[in-house]
Amino acid sequence: MGEPMNQEFGTNAVVEARSLQRHFGSVRAVDGVDLTLKPGSITGLVGPNGAGKTTLLRCLLGLERSRGDLLVMQRDPRRQRHRVQEQVCFIADTAVLPRWMRVHQLLDYTASVHPRFDRSRAEAILADTNIAPQTQIRTLSKGMTVQLHLALVLAIDAKLLILDEPTLGLDILFRKRFFDQLLRDYHHDQRTIVISTHHIEEVESILTDVVFMDAGKVILNQPLAALAERYIEIEVTTEQLELARQRAPISERATTAGTVLMFEDGDAEELAALGRLRAPEIADIFLAKLGMGKSQ
Amino acid sequence: MLLITPAILVLAQVLIVLLGMFAAEQILTTNLDKVGAWVSSSGNNVSISVTVDQPIEVGNSAAVGKQPLPGATGPVGGQLGGAPDAGSLLTVLLPLVHLLFVWVLILISTIYLLGTLYNDRRDRSILFFKSMPVAEWQELGSKLLVAVLLAPAIYLFASCLSQGMLWLLLGTGDQPMDSGSVVGSVTVAGAEPFSLLQLWSQQGLALLTGLLWVVPFYMWLLLASAAASRSPVLIAILVPIALIVVERVVLGSSYSSALGQLYLPQFSPVSDDSGGVQPSPGLQWLVAGWVAAAVMFAVTAWLRKFRFEL
Numbered sequence: 001m002g003e004p005m006n007q008e009f010g011t012n013a014v015v016e017a018r019s020l021q022r023h024f025g026s027v028r029a030v031d032g033v034d035l036t037l038k039p040g041s042i043t044g045l046v047g048p049n050g051a052g053k054t055t056l057l058r059c060l061l062g063l064e065r066s067r068g069d070l071l072v073m074q075r076d077p078r079r080q081r082h083r084v085q086e087q088v089c090f091i092a093d094t095a096v097l098p099r100w101m102r103v104h105q106l107l108d109y110t111a112s113v114h115p116r117f118d119r120s121r122a123e124a125i126l127a128d129t130n131i132a133p134q135t136q137i138r139t140l141s142k143g144m145t146v147q148l149h150l151a152l153v154l155a156i157d158a159k160l161l162i163l164d165e166p167t168l169g170l171d172i173l174f175r176k177r178f179f180d181q182l183l184r185d186y187h188h189d190q191r192t193i194v195i196s197t198h199h200i201e202e203v204e205s206i207l208t209d210v211v212f213m214d215a216g217k218v219i220l221n222q223p224l225a226a227l228a229e230r231y232i233e234i235e236v237t238t239e240q241l242e243l244a245r246q247r248a249p250i251s252e253r254a255t256t257a258g259t260v261l262m263f264e265d266g267d268a269e270e271l272a273a274l275g276r277l278r279a280p281e282i283a284d285i286f287l288a289k290l291g292m293g294k295s296q
Numbered sequence: 297m298l299l300i301t302p303a304i305l306v307l308a309q310v311l312i313v314l315l316g317m318f319a320a321e322q323i324l325t326t327n328l329d330k331v332g333a334w335v336s337s338s339g340n341n342v343s344i345s346v347t348v349d350q351p352i353e354v355g356n357s358a359a360v361g362k363q364p365l366p367g368a369t370g371p372v373g374g375q376l377g378g379a380p381d382a383g384s385l386l387t388v389l390l391p392l393v394h395l396l397f398v399w400v401l402i403l404i405s406t407i408y409l410l411g412t413l414y415n416d417r418r419d420r421s422i423l424f425f426k427s428m429p430v431a432e433w434q435e436l437g438s439k440l441l442v443a444v445l446l447a448p449a450i451y452l453f454a455s456c457l458s459q460g461m462l463w464l465l466l467g468t469g470d471q472p473m474d475s476g477s478v479v480g481s482v483t484v485a486g487a488e489p490f491s492l493l494q495l496w497s498q499q500g501l502a503l504l505t506g507l508l509w510v511v512p513f514y515m516w517l518l519l520a521s522a523a524a525s526r527s528p529v530l531i532a533i534l535v536p537i538a539l540i541v542v543e544r545v546v547l548g549s550s551y552s553s554a555l556g557q558l559y560l561p562q563f564s565p566v567s568d569d570s571g572g573v574q575p576s577p578g579l580q581w582l583v584a585g586w587v588a589a590a591v592m593f594a595v596t597a598w599l600r601k602f603r604f605e606l
Binding site: 061063065086090093097098113115 | 416419420421422423424425426427428429430431432434601602604
């Protein structure tokens with residue numbers, strides 16, 4: 001690493017990125033992202049299509065060239081992807097397992113190249129599914145392929161797990177089971193997880209941190225607990241609406257009961273006088289932040 | 297996993313050789329001289345394989361290979377069988393069988409190398425392989441080793457096996473197997489196992505030499521496989537052709553085509569007026585080819601690292 005670096009850079013963090021950039025021609029897919037992930041955190045990466053979530057995750061994995069400072073598990077993934085990969089696991093897309101292999105061959109292969117893979121654990125997880133070792137991967141349904149991939153990942157003792165839309169195109173029953181299993185069988189205080197998803201409401205309950213992305217930039221990066229303190233919604237009647245609007249809400253939407261306004265860093269006591277207080281959903285905060293970004 | 301396809305093909309080939317033997321017998325008996333000439337002329341130009349050591353007594357004997365091999369000496373034919381007919385038949389048939397194996401080996405290796413770095417990008421399983429702690433150069437090296445060492449070892453073994461079976465079938469029968477044909481008159485007289493071993497070792501040596509020369513070509517196939525966004529085959533063929541055409545049009549010379557032929561496994565007989573003698577290109581060209589292969593290796597590894605999206 002030839003670039004001069006801050007003394008504190010990458011000291012303890014699982015992921016440390018400073019002004020990370022990845023441009024495709026004139027498209028700034030990742031445009032100066034600063035990101036720090038602490039051990040044990042579960043971060044949800046949220047953003048609209050084309051926000052640069054996938055590109056950012058790929059940069060972290062060393063699958064993309066990028067500019068800026070980047071350390072993942074104290075190493076630069078752009079130079080030492082295979083070394084970083086000993087400690088980092090990822091599911092970059094659904095159904096990318098080699099279709100020509102059989103399940104037991106996939107386990108053979110992984111066991112032969114990955115020093116932290118526990119084959120018996122993978123077999124135990126698979127025993128709970130109806131995926132037989134002799135099955136050819138091409139014959140598995142999409143849901144079963146994801147199940148197999150997850151079994152593989154759960155059996156690897158990694159420090160960082162990166163999941164890019166891991167449940168895309170799967171039914172809600174399966175999605176629920178996927179995240180339950182992740183939290184119950186995998187996560188502990190030394191393991192860090194990053195999940196990018198469109199279904200923020202489904203992962204909301206397991207997250208510790210949330211990162212919003214739009215147009216290649218991180219527009220919000222907060223612990224989930226801080227989010228509840230910073231953002232307040234009030235439900236107001238039409239009489240109070242004008243008064244509430246003067247307090248610079250970041251979003252406004254109509255509901256059956258009246259109008260709901262969202263405030264950033266607002267005074268809860270003052271706002272409570274105007275209407276009924278409620279905790280906003282992450283998806284709504286995200287939409288509000290997105291709206292702000294666009295109006296500027 | 298990687299072995300399954302070649303293994304099946306090898307088995308099928310052994311069967312085909314044994315079955316086809318009886319059909320070939322007719323052709324061989326009717327015009328032994330012609331076949332002999334064909335084997336020696338084509339064998340001469342299949343540079344990967346049989347080149348120098350074609351132990352052909354009959355037909356064209358002016359053949360000198362691309363790479364003269366030490367120890368790859370004269371005809372073995374006389375040692376194989378006592379009866380002139382049986383000896384001639386075996387000396388023609390065994391190299392022919394070996395030639396068949398080498399052709400299929402080159403074909404299979406070419407298909408494998410052109411596909412291997414393209415197919416996993418097409419079905420996106422490269423994303424799985426990249427989630428494993430395996431560096432690009434390790435992946436690339438293992439694929440090259442499959443084509444340069446593993447597959448040839450399997451094919452050489454299968455070829456020797458087939459030849460051995462033929463030798464047993466044709467060379468040791470006391471009784472006429474098929475009256476009226478040459479095969480029927482083959483006898484055991486004078487057949488020594490040692491000469492068969494000698495033939496095999498010559499074939500092995502020639503194969504090894506051929507493989508050393510074919511490494512740049514194989515590396516080019518891997519590069520095409522990693523670079524192609526639509527068709528690796530087209531890249532592998534069109535780029536050299538374009539280079540040759542451009543050179544001919546712009547410079548009026550044909551160095552690139554001459555250079556290309558040096559490293560290409562050749563199938564078609566090259567007609568030459570100089571009595572069939574090809575000059576040995578020399579060790580410096582082998583080294584040059586390996587240097588080029590090393591450069592292509594680095595480029596391919598880079599492509600695999602950052603340019604793998606289709």
